[in-house]
Amino acid sequence: MNEFSPLHSYIEKLHPLDEETKSQLEQCFIFQKVKKNEFLLQEGEVCKYNYFVIKGSLRLYKVDPKGEELIRYFAFENKFATNLTSFITGMPSEEFIQANEKTELLAIPKSIFLDLVESLPPINRVYRNMLENAYITSQKRIYNFQSYSALERLKWLLEQYPRILSRLPSKLIASYLGITPFTLSRLKAEL
Amino acid sequence: MNEFSPLHSYIEKLHPLDEETKSQLEQCFIFQKVKKNEFLLQEGEVCKYNYFVIKGSLRLYKVDPKGEELIRYFAFENKFATNLTSFITGMPSEEFIQANEKTELLAIPKSIFLDLVESLPPINRVYRNMLENAYITSQKRIYNFQSYSALERLKWLLEQYPRILSRLPSKLIASYLGITPFTLSRLKAEL
DNA sequence: CCAAAACCTTGCTCTAGATCAAGGTTTTAG
DNA sequence: CTAAAACCTTGATCTAGAGCAAGGTTTTGG
Numbered sequence: 001m002n003e004f005s006p007l008h009s010y011i012e013k014l015h016p017l018d019e020e021t022k023s024q025l026e027q028c029f030i031f032q033k034v035k036k037n038e039f040l041l042q043e044g045e046v047c048k049y050n051y052f053v054i055k056g057s058l059r060l061y062k063v064d065p066k067g068e069e070l071i072r073y074f075a076f077e078n079k080f081a082t083n084l085t086s087f088i089t090g091m092p093s094e095e096f097i098q099a100n101e102k103t104e105l106l107a108i109p110k111s112i113f114l115d116l117v118e119s120l121p122p123i124n125r126v127y128r129n130m131l132e133n134a135y136i137t138s139q140k141r142i143y144n145f146q147s148y149s150a151l152e153r154l155k156w157l158l159e160q161y162p163r164i165l166s167r168l169p170s171k172l173i174a175s176y177l178g179i180t181p182f183t184l185s186r187l188k189a190e191l
Numbered sequence: 192m193n194e195f196s197p198l199h200s201y202i203e204k205l206h207p208l209d210e211e212t213k214s215q216l217e218q219c220f221i222f223q224k225v226k227k228n229e230f231l232l233q234e235g236e237v238c239k240y241n242y243f244v245i246k247g248s249l250r251l252y253k254v255d256p257k258g259e260e261l262i263r264y265f266a267f268e269n270k271f272a273t274n275l276t277s278f279i280t281g282m283p284s285e286e287f288i289q290a291n292e293k294t295e296l297l298a299i300p301k302s303i304f305l306d307l308v309e310s311l312p313p314i315n316r317v318y319r320n321m322l323e324n325a326y327i328t329s330q331k332r333i334y335n336f337q338s339y340s341a342l343e344r345l346k347w348l349l350e351q352y353p354r355i356l357s358r359l360p361s362k363l364i365a366s367y368l369g370i371t372p373f374t375l376s377r378l379k380a381e382l
Numbered sequence: 383c384c385a386a387a388a389c390c391t392t393g394c395t396c397t398a399g400a401t402c403a404a405g406g407t408t409t410t411a412g
Numbered sequence: 413c414t415a416a417a418a419c420c421t422t423g424a425t426c427t428a429g430a431g432c433a434a435g436g437t438t439t440t441g442g
Contacts, residue, residue: 062334064338068338070334070337070338072330072333072334072337084323084326084327084330085326085327085330088323088327089327124315127319128318128319128322131319131322131323131326132275132279132322134326134329135275135276135322135325135326135329136275136276136279136280138325138326138329138330138332138333139263139275139276139329141329141333142263142329142332142333142336143253143261143263145333145336145337145369146261146263146336146369147255147259147261147369149398149399150398150399151398169418169419169420170419170420171418171419171420178336178337178338179399179400180399180400180401181419181420181421182399182400182401182402182420182421182422183398183399183400184420185420185421185422186399186421186422188421189421340428340429341428341429342428360388360389360390361389361390362388362389362390370429370430371429371430371431372389372390372391373390373391373392373429373430373431373432374428374429374430375390376390376391376392377391377392377429379391380391
Protein backbone atom coordinates (compact mmCIF):
# COMPACT_ATOMS: atom_id res chain seq x y z
CA MET A 1 0.00 0.00 0.00
CA ASN A 2 1.37 3.35 -1.03
CA GLU A 3 0.15 6.55 -2.61
CA PHE A 4 -0.11 4.78 -5.97
CA SER A 5 -2.57 2.11 -4.74
CA PRO A 6 -5.71 4.04 -5.73
CA LEU A 7 -4.34 4.40 -9.24
CA HIS A 8 -3.45 0.72 -9.49
CA SER A 9 -6.92 -0.27 -8.33
CA TYR A 10 -8.46 2.12 -10.83
CA ILE A 11 -6.49 0.64 -13.71
CA GLU A 12 -6.95 -2.96 -12.64
CA LYS A 13 -10.70 -2.56 -12.93
CA LEU A 14 -10.11 -1.98 -16.65
CA HIS A 15 -7.13 -4.14 -17.56
CA PRO A 16 -4.84 -6.63 -15.76
CA LEU A 17 -1.64 -5.02 -14.49
CA ASP A 18 1.60 -6.88 -13.75
CA GLU A 19 4.20 -5.77 -11.20
CA GLU A 20 6.64 -4.58 -13.82
CA THR A 21 4.06 -2.31 -15.40
CA LYS A 22 3.09 -1.01 -11.97
CA SER A 23 6.62 0.07 -11.15
CA GLN A 24 7.00 1.55 -14.62
CA LEU A 25 3.86 3.59 -13.98
CA GLU A 26 5.07 4.75 -10.58
CA GLN A 27 8.05 6.36 -12.27
CA CYS A 28 5.82 8.31 -14.64
CA PHE A 29 3.39 9.83 -12.14
CA ILE A 30 4.40 12.54 -9.67
CA PHE A 31 2.71 12.67 -6.28
CA GLN A 32 1.69 16.19 -5.42
CA LYS A 33 -0.09 17.99 -2.57
CA VAL A 34 -1.88 21.22 -3.39
CA LYS A 35 -3.52 23.79 -1.13
CA LYS A 36 -7.10 24.92 -1.30
CA ASN A 37 -7.61 27.31 -4.23
CA GLU A 38 -4.23 26.49 -5.76
CA PHE A 39 -4.23 26.49 -9.59
CA LEU A 40 -3.10 23.49 -11.60
CA LEU A 41 -3.85 25.15 -14.92
CA GLN A 42 -4.60 28.73 -15.90
CA GLU A 43 -6.39 30.07 -18.96
CA GLY A 44 -3.96 30.61 -21.84
CA GLU A 45 -1.49 27.94 -20.72
CA VAL A 46 -1.19 24.67 -22.61
CA CYS A 47 -2.41 21.78 -20.48
CA LYS A 48 0.73 19.70 -19.85
CA TYR A 49 -0.52 17.23 -17.24
CA ASN A 50 -3.16 14.68 -16.63
CA TYR A 51 -4.20 14.51 -12.96
CA PHE A 52 -5.55 11.64 -10.93
CA VAL A 53 -7.21 12.73 -7.67
CA ILE A 54 -6.26 10.73 -4.56
CA LYS A 55 -7.93 12.92 -1.95
CA GLY A 56 -9.82 16.21 -2.12
CA SER A 57 -11.29 17.64 -5.30
CA LEU A 58 -10.68 19.88 -8.28
CA ARG A 59 -12.91 22.06 -10.38
CA LEU A 60 -12.58 22.76 -14.11
CA TYR A 61 -14.12 25.98 -15.32
CA LYS A 62 -13.87 28.87 -17.66
CA VAL A 63 -14.52 32.54 -17.09
CA ASP A 64 -17.14 34.13 -19.33
CA PRO A 65 -17.00 37.69 -20.74
CA LYS A 66 -18.87 39.01 -17.70
CA GLY A 67 -16.22 37.54 -15.42
CA GLU A 68 -18.45 34.71 -14.20
CA GLU A 69 -16.95 31.33 -13.37
CA LEU A 70 -18.67 28.55 -15.35
CA ILE A 71 -17.88 25.18 -13.79
CA ARG A 72 -17.90 22.30 -16.22
CA TYR A 73 -16.70 19.43 -14.04
CA PHE A 74 -15.84 18.46 -10.48
CA ALA A 75 -13.14 15.81 -10.08
CA PHE A 76 -13.39 13.97 -6.76
CA GLU A 77 -11.38 10.99 -5.49
CA ASN A 78 -10.38 8.37 -8.09
CA LYS A 79 -11.16 10.55 -11.07
CA PHE A 80 -8.84 11.72 -13.80
CA ALA A 81 -9.00 15.41 -14.60
CA THR A 82 -7.40 17.37 -17.39
CA ASN A 83 -8.43 19.88 -19.98
CA LEU A 84 -8.73 17.24 -22.66
CA THR A 85 -9.34 19.82 -25.36
CA SER A 86 -6.00 21.51 -24.74
CA PHE A 87 -4.39 18.16 -23.94
CA ILE A 88 -5.52 16.71 -27.28
CA THR A 89 -5.06 19.70 -29.56
CA GLY A 90 -2.03 21.31 -27.90
CA MET A 91 -3.82 24.65 -28.08
CA PRO A 92 -3.83 27.04 -25.09
CA SER A 93 -6.48 26.19 -22.54
CA GLU A 94 -9.64 28.26 -22.16
CA GLU A 95 -10.17 26.63 -18.82
CA PHE A 96 -8.76 26.84 -15.32
CA ILE A 97 -8.16 23.84 -13.10
CA GLN A 98 -8.22 24.72 -9.43
CA ALA A 99 -8.32 22.81 -6.12
CA ASN A 100 -11.57 23.17 -4.17
CA GLU A 101 -9.98 21.80 -1.02
CA LYS A 102 -6.59 20.61 0.22
CA THR A 103 -5.94 17.97 -2.42
CA GLU A 104 -3.53 15.10 -3.08
CA LEU A 105 -3.01 13.97 -6.62
CA LEU A 106 -0.85 12.11 -9.09
CA ALA A 107 0.29 14.11 -12.10
CA ILE A 108 1.61 12.66 -15.35
CA PRO A 109 3.10 14.83 -18.10
CA LYS A 110 1.07 14.81 -21.29
CA SER A 111 3.89 13.56 -23.55
CA ILE A 112 4.67 10.64 -21.25
CA PHE A 113 0.99 9.80 -20.91
CA LEU A 114 0.46 9.78 -24.67
CA ASP A 115 3.54 7.57 -25.11
CA LEU A 116 2.14 5.13 -22.58
CA VAL A 117 -1.22 5.18 -24.40
CA GLU A 118 0.62 3.86 -27.47
CA SER A 119 3.01 1.48 -25.69
CA LEU A 120 1.13 0.07 -22.68
CA PRO A 121 -2.18 -1.67 -23.32
CA PRO A 122 -3.49 -0.95 -19.80
CA ILE A 123 -2.94 2.76 -20.35
CA ASN A 124 -4.50 2.65 -23.80
CA ARG A 125 -7.50 1.14 -22.02
CA VAL A 126 -7.41 3.84 -19.32
CA TYR A 127 -7.38 6.60 -21.90
CA ARG A 128 -10.19 4.99 -23.85
CA ASN A 129 -12.18 4.67 -20.64
CA MET A 130 -11.49 8.31 -19.74
CA LEU A 131 -12.80 9.41 -23.11
CA GLU A 132 -15.79 7.10 -23.00
CA ASN A 133 -16.77 8.22 -19.50
CA ALA A 134 -16.23 11.86 -20.29
CA TYR A 135 -18.48 11.41 -23.28
CA ILE A 136 -21.26 9.60 -21.47
CA THR A 137 -21.21 12.12 -18.63
CA SER A 138 -21.35 14.99 -21.09
CA GLN A 139 -24.33 13.54 -22.92
CA LYS A 140 -26.26 13.27 -19.70
CA ARG A 141 -25.34 16.80 -18.77
CA ILE A 142 -26.52 18.10 -22.15
CA TYR A 143 -29.88 16.38 -21.83
CA ASN A 144 -30.13 17.81 -18.33
CA PHE A 145 -29.72 21.34 -19.60
CA GLN A 146 -31.95 20.73 -22.60
CA SER A 147 -34.96 19.56 -20.67
CA TYR A 148 -34.67 19.71 -16.89
CA SER A 149 -35.58 22.57 -14.59
CA ALA A 150 -33.02 23.93 -12.15
CA LEU A 151 -34.60 21.91 -9.34
CA GLU A 152 -34.46 18.70 -11.35
CA ARG A 153 -30.80 19.33 -12.18
CA LEU A 154 -30.04 19.88 -8.50
CA LYS A 155 -31.77 16.62 -7.55
CA TRP A 156 -29.84 14.78 -10.23
CA LEU A 157 -26.56 16.16 -8.90
CA LEU A 158 -27.49 15.11 -5.36
CA GLU A 159 -28.22 11.57 -6.56
CA GLN A 160 -24.67 11.33 -7.78
CA TYR A 161 -23.00 13.20 -4.92
CA PRO A 162 -25.37 13.18 -1.94
CA ARG A 163 -22.94 15.09 0.28
CA ILE A 164 -21.83 17.69 -2.24
CA LEU A 165 -23.87 20.51 -0.66
CA SER A 166 -22.00 20.22 2.62
CA ARG A 167 -18.66 19.53 0.99
CA LEU A 168 -18.44 22.43 -1.46
CA PRO A 169 -19.60 26.07 -1.27
CA SER A 170 -23.04 26.69 -2.78
CA LYS A 171 -21.52 29.23 -5.10
CA LEU A 172 -19.59 26.49 -6.90
CA ILE A 173 -22.60 24.21 -7.11
CA ALA A 174 -24.77 27.00 -8.52
CA SER A 175 -22.17 27.62 -11.20
CA TYR A 176 -22.07 23.92 -12.10
CA LEU A 177 -25.87 23.86 -12.38
CA GLY A 178 -25.93 26.98 -14.53
CA ILE A 179 -28.01 29.02 -12.06
CA THR A 180 -27.31 31.94 -9.72
CA PRO A 181 -26.47 31.40 -6.04
CA PHE A 182 -29.74 33.22 -5.26
CA THR A 183 -31.79 30.64 -7.11
CA LEU A 184 -29.85 27.77 -5.55
CA SER A 185 -30.51 29.16 -2.10
CA ARG A 186 -34.24 29.21 -2.84
CA LEU A 187 -34.20 25.72 -4.34
CA LYS A 188 -32.55 24.26 -1.27
CA ALA A 189 -35.68 25.23 0.66
CA GLU A 190 -37.73 23.07 -1.74
CA LEU A 191 -35.72 19.89 -1.32
CA MET B 192 -13.55 6.18 -56.64
CA ASN B 193 -16.41 4.28 -55.10
CA GLU B 194 -18.87 4.62 -52.24
CA PHE B 195 -16.06 3.95 -49.77
CA SER B 196 -13.91 6.88 -50.89
CA PRO B 197 -15.29 9.37 -48.34
CA LEU B 198 -14.49 6.90 -45.57
CA HIS B 199 -10.96 6.30 -46.85
CA SER B 200 -10.32 10.04 -47.02
CA TYR B 201 -11.67 10.49 -43.55
CA ILE B 202 -9.37 7.83 -42.12
CA GLU B 203 -6.34 8.92 -44.10
CA LYS B 204 -6.51 12.34 -42.46
CA LEU B 205 -5.82 10.54 -39.18
CA HIS B 206 -3.58 7.61 -40.07
CA PRO B 207 -1.90 6.25 -43.24
CA LEU B 208 -3.92 3.52 -44.89
CA ASP B 209 -2.51 0.86 -47.24
CA GLU B 210 -4.48 -0.87 -49.99
CA GLU B 211 -4.79 -4.11 -48.10
CA THR B 212 -6.32 -2.39 -45.11
CA LYS B 213 -8.67 -0.50 -47.40
CA SER B 214 -10.05 -3.64 -48.94
CA GLN B 215 -10.29 -5.26 -45.53
CA LEU B 216 -12.35 -2.28 -44.40
CA GLU B 217 -14.61 -2.44 -47.43
CA GLN B 218 -15.62 -5.93 -46.38
CA CYS B 219 -16.61 -4.75 -42.91
CA PHE B 220 -18.83 -1.81 -43.83
CA ILE B 221 -22.22 -2.20 -45.45
CA PHE B 222 -23.44 0.48 -47.86
CA GLN B 223 -27.03 1.40 -47.13
CA LYS B 224 -29.63 3.84 -48.48
CA VAL B 225 -32.33 4.99 -46.11
CA LYS B 226 -35.48 7.00 -46.72
CA LYS B 227 -36.41 10.22 -45.00
CA ASN B 228 -37.65 9.55 -41.47
CA GLU B 229 -36.45 5.95 -41.50
CA PHE B 230 -35.16 4.71 -38.12
CA LEU B 231 -31.69 3.25 -37.69
CA LEU B 232 -32.11 2.74 -33.96
CA GLN B 233 -35.11 2.83 -31.67
CA GLU B 234 -35.31 3.37 -27.94
CA GLY B 235 -34.90 0.12 -26.04
CA GLU B 236 -32.82 -1.60 -28.71
CA VAL B 237 -29.13 -2.20 -28.20
CA CYS B 238 -27.09 -0.12 -30.63
CA LYS B 239 -25.44 -2.67 -32.90
CA TYR B 240 -23.96 -0.43 -35.60
CA ASN B 241 -21.69 2.51 -36.06
CA TYR B 242 -22.75 4.66 -39.03
CA PHE B 243 -20.69 6.86 -41.33
CA VAL B 244 -22.78 9.36 -43.29
CA ILE B 245 -21.98 9.66 -47.00
CA LYS B 246 -24.87 11.88 -48.05
CA GLY B 247 -27.86 13.31 -46.20
CA SER B 248 -28.10 13.54 -42.42
CA LEU B 249 -29.22 11.80 -39.26
CA ARG B 250 -30.50 13.03 -35.95
CA LEU B 251 -29.89 11.44 -32.55
CA TYR B 252 -32.48 12.23 -29.92
CA LYS B 253 -34.44 10.96 -26.99
CA VAL B 254 -38.05 11.44 -26.08
CA ASP B 255 -38.72 13.02 -22.69
CA PRO B 256 -41.60 12.13 -20.36
CA LYS B 257 -43.83 14.77 -22.00
CA GLY B 258 -43.26 13.13 -25.39
CA GLU B 259 -40.96 15.88 -26.63
CA GLU B 260 -38.10 15.04 -28.97
CA LEU B 261 -34.76 16.26 -27.52
CA ILE B 262 -32.15 16.32 -30.26
CA ARG B 263 -28.62 15.82 -29.05
CA TYR B 264 -26.68 15.65 -32.31
CA PHE B 265 -27.00 16.07 -36.07
CA ALA B 266 -24.70 13.90 -38.19
CA PHE B 267 -24.09 15.37 -41.63
CA GLU B 268 -21.77 14.15 -44.40
CA ASN B 269 -18.45 12.61 -43.29
CA LYS B 270 -19.47 12.18 -39.67
CA PHE B 271 -19.72 9.03 -37.66
CA ALA B 272 -22.92 8.58 -35.70
CA THR B 273 -23.86 6.01 -33.14
CA ASN B 274 -25.32 5.89 -29.67
CA LEU B 275 -21.92 5.54 -28.07
CA THR B 276 -23.41 5.02 -24.64
CA SER B 277 -25.31 1.93 -25.75
CA PHE B 278 -22.49 0.97 -28.09
CA ILE B 279 -19.95 1.07 -25.22
CA THR B 280 -22.01 -0.35 -22.39
CA GLY B 281 -24.16 -2.81 -24.36
CA MET B 282 -27.19 -1.49 -22.50
CA PRO B 283 -30.44 -0.72 -24.36
CA SER B 284 -30.45 2.67 -26.02
CA GLU B 285 -32.44 5.57 -24.61
CA GLU B 286 -32.01 7.30 -27.95
CA PHE B 287 -33.43 7.09 -31.43
CA ILE B 288 -31.38 7.51 -34.57
CA GLN B 289 -33.44 8.67 -37.53
CA ALA B 290 -32.76 10.00 -41.02
CA ASN B 291 -33.68 13.68 -41.56
CA GLU B 292 -33.48 13.33 -45.31
CA LYS B 293 -32.86 10.65 -47.93
CA THR B 294 -29.49 9.41 -46.67
CA GLU B 295 -26.64 7.18 -47.82
CA LEU B 296 -24.40 5.64 -45.23
CA LEU B 297 -21.88 2.97 -44.36
CA ALA B 298 -22.77 0.75 -41.42
CA ILE B 299 -20.36 -1.42 -39.47
CA PRO B 300 -21.50 -3.90 -36.82
CA LYS B 301 -20.36 -3.02 -33.33
CA SER B 302 -18.49 -6.27 -32.69
CA ILE B 303 -16.53 -6.01 -35.92
CA PHE B 304 -15.78 -2.36 -35.27
CA LEU B 305 -14.47 -3.08 -31.78
CA ASP B 306 -12.32 -5.93 -33.13
CA LEU B 307 -10.86 -3.57 -35.70
CA VAL B 308 -10.18 -1.02 -32.95
CA GLU B 309 -7.95 -3.61 -31.30
CA SER B 310 -6.39 -5.07 -34.43
CA LEU B 311 -6.05 -2.21 -36.94
CA PRO B 312 -4.09 0.86 -35.83
CA PRO B 313 -5.91 3.17 -38.28
CA ILE B 314 -9.23 2.14 -36.75
CA ASN B 315 -7.92 2.49 -33.22
CA ARG B 316 -7.01 6.02 -34.28
CA VAL B 317 -10.46 6.60 -35.81
CA TYR B 318 -12.19 5.49 -32.65
CA ARG B 319 -9.94 7.65 -30.51
CA ASN B 320 -10.67 10.57 -32.79
CA MET B 321 -14.41 9.90 -32.65
CA LEU B 322 -14.29 9.94 -28.86
CA GLU B 323 -12.07 13.01 -28.72
CA ASN B 324 -14.27 14.96 -31.12
CA ALA B 325 -17.44 13.87 -29.42
CA TYR B 326 -15.96 15.04 -26.16
CA ILE B 327 -14.79 18.41 -27.43
CA THR B 328 -18.12 19.08 -29.13
CA SER B 329 -19.99 18.14 -25.98
CA GLN B 330 -17.93 20.49 -23.83
CA LYS B 331 -18.73 23.38 -26.11
CA ARG B 332 -22.38 22.49 -26.09
CA ILE B 333 -22.44 22.37 -22.29
CA TYR B 334 -20.83 25.80 -22.00
CA ASN B 335 -23.35 27.04 -24.54
CA PHE B 336 -26.27 25.92 -22.41
CA GLN B 337 -24.62 27.10 -19.20
CA SER B 338 -24.07 30.67 -20.28
CA TYR B 339 -25.53 31.60 -23.66
CA SER B 340 -28.96 32.94 -24.47
CA ALA B 341 -31.14 31.20 -27.04
CA LEU B 342 -30.15 33.78 -29.65
CA GLU B 343 -26.44 33.30 -28.96
CA ARG B 344 -26.84 29.53 -29.26
CA LEU B 345 -28.61 29.96 -32.58
CA LYS B 346 -25.84 32.20 -33.90
CA TRP B 347 -23.25 29.68 -32.77
CA LEU B 348 -25.06 26.89 -34.62
CA LEU B 349 -25.25 29.01 -37.76
CA GLU B 350 -21.50 29.63 -37.62
CA GLN B 351 -20.95 25.89 -37.81
CA TYR B 352 -23.72 25.09 -40.28
CA PRO B 353 -24.65 28.29 -42.14
CA ARG B 354 -27.24 26.53 -44.30
CA ILE B 355 -28.86 24.46 -41.60
CA LEU B 356 -31.99 26.63 -41.41
CA SER B 357 -32.87 25.96 -45.01
CA ARG B 358 -31.75 22.34 -44.92
CA LEU B 359 -33.69 21.09 -41.88
CA PRO B 360 -37.15 21.92 -40.48
CA SER B 361 -37.16 24.61 -37.79
CA LYS B 362 -38.80 22.20 -35.42
CA LEU B 363 -35.66 20.05 -35.37
CA ILE B 364 -33.37 23.01 -34.92
CA ALA B 365 -35.46 24.35 -32.04
CA SER B 366 -35.21 20.99 -30.34
CA TYR B 367 -31.43 20.91 -30.78
CA LEU B 368 -31.16 24.41 -29.29
CA GLY B 369 -33.37 23.50 -26.34
CA ILE B 370 -36.09 26.05 -27.18
CA THR B 371 -39.65 25.89 -28.53
CA PRO B 372 -40.39 26.36 -32.25
CA PHE B 373 -42.29 29.53 -31.22
CA THR B 374 -39.18 31.07 -29.73
CA LEU B 375 -37.05 30.02 -32.70
CA SER B 376 -39.51 31.63 -35.06
CA ARG B 377 -39.20 34.91 -33.15
CA LEU B 378 -35.40 34.70 -32.96
CA LYS B 379 -35.11 34.27 -36.72
CA ALA B 380 -36.60 37.75 -37.03
CA GLU B 381 -33.71 39.11 -34.93
CA LEU B 382 -30.89 37.64 -37.02
C1' DC C 383 -53.26 17.10 -58.47
C1' DC C 384 -55.60 17.92 -54.33
C1' DA C 385 -57.06 17.31 -49.60
C1' DA C 386 -55.18 16.48 -45.17
C1' DA C 387 -51.66 16.93 -42.27
C1' DA C 388 -47.74 19.04 -40.70
C1' DC C 389 -45.44 23.20 -40.16
C1' DC C 390 -44.59 28.20 -39.33
C1' DT C 391 -45.74 32.72 -37.56
C1' DT C 392 -47.60 36.12 -34.42
C1' DG C 393 -50.26 38.09 -30.53
C1' DC C 394 -51.30 37.61 -25.63
C1' DT C 395 -50.34 35.90 -21.14
C1' DC C 396 -47.70 33.49 -17.70
C1' DT C 397 -43.64 31.74 -15.08
C1' DA C 398 -38.87 30.17 -13.85
C1' DG C 399 -35.15 32.14 -12.85
C1' DA C 400 -32.23 36.66 -13.07
C1' DT C 401 -31.10 40.90 -10.90
C1' DC C 402 -30.68 44.14 -7.19
C1' DA C 403 -30.72 45.51 -2.37
C1' DA C 404 -30.05 44.70 2.35
C1' DG C 405 -29.06 42.09 6.46
C1' DG C 406 -27.13 37.99 8.85
C1' DT C 407 -23.58 34.30 9.08
C1' DT C 408 -19.39 31.91 8.28
C1' DT C 409 -14.57 31.77 6.83
C1' DT C 410 -10.08 33.55 6.44
C1' DA C 411 -5.79 35.62 7.45
C1' DG C 412 -2.96 38.27 10.11
C1' DC D 413 -8.69 36.18 18.59
C1' DT D 414 -10.67 39.44 15.79
C1' DA D 415 -11.66 42.36 11.88
C1' DA D 416 -12.39 42.06 7.12
C1' DA D 417 -13.88 39.58 3.50
C1' DA D 418 -16.46 36.20 1.53
C1' DC D 419 -20.65 33.86 1.63
C1' DC D 420 -25.66 32.85 2.26
C1' DT D 421 -30.50 34.11 2.59
C1' DT D 422 -34.69 36.54 1.57
C1' DG D 423 -37.76 40.07 -0.35
C1' DA D 424 -39.12 42.91 -4.35
C1' DT D 425 -38.87 43.53 -9.13
C1' DC D 426 -37.84 42.33 -14.00
C1' DT D 427 -37.28 39.51 -18.28
C1' DA D 428 -36.28 35.61 -21.52
C1' DG D 429 -38.57 32.23 -23.07
C1' DA D 430 -42.80 28.95 -22.39
C1' DG D 431 -47.62 27.97 -23.35
C1' DC D 432 -51.78 28.65 -25.80
C1' DA D 433 -54.80 30.18 -29.58
C1' DA D 434 -55.67 31.23 -34.15
C1' DG D 435 -54.57 31.92 -38.95
C1' DG D 436 -51.56 31.29 -43.03
C1' DT D 437 -48.24 28.36 -45.62
C1' DT D 438 -45.85 24.34 -47.08
C1' DT D 439 -45.37 19.37 -47.48
C1' DT D 440 -47.03 14.87 -48.07
C1' DG D 441 -49.13 10.93 -49.86
C1' DG D 442 -52.82 8.80 -52.20
